[in-house]
Amino acid sequence: MSSNHEMQLVNMTNQIAANLGGGRDEEAAAAATCRHLETFWARSMKQRLVATLAHGDNGLTPLAKRAVSLLAERLDERQAG
Numbered sequence: 397m398s399s400n401h402e403m404q405l406v407n408m409t410n411q412i413a414a415n416l417g418g419g420r421d422e423e424a425a426a427a428a429t430c431r432h433l434e435t436f437w438a439r440s441m442k443q444r445l446v447a448t449l450a451h452g453d454n455g456l457t458p459l460a461k462r463a464v465s466l467l468a469e470r471l472d473e474r475q476a477g
Contacts, residue, residue: 429463
């Protein structure tokens with residue numbers, strides 16, 4: 397992890413995933429977390445968060461990592477389309 401700001405983004409994402417994950421299967425929880433990030437986070441925050449996927453030791457929980465992977469796919473689709 398390269399900066400304190402990235403660590404804060406990772407921590408917030410982990411918390412969001414934990415809060416939205418309760419009582420849902422993993423895929424539904426990841427989709428809900430991804431929707432939250434898409435809706436409420438600034439583009440620059442989303443881009444920095446997606447960039448953390450390149451680091452093996454990014455600190456994301458498995459659920460948060462799945463949500464960020466979904467977010468990355470959606471951002472790629474928007475750029476391509």
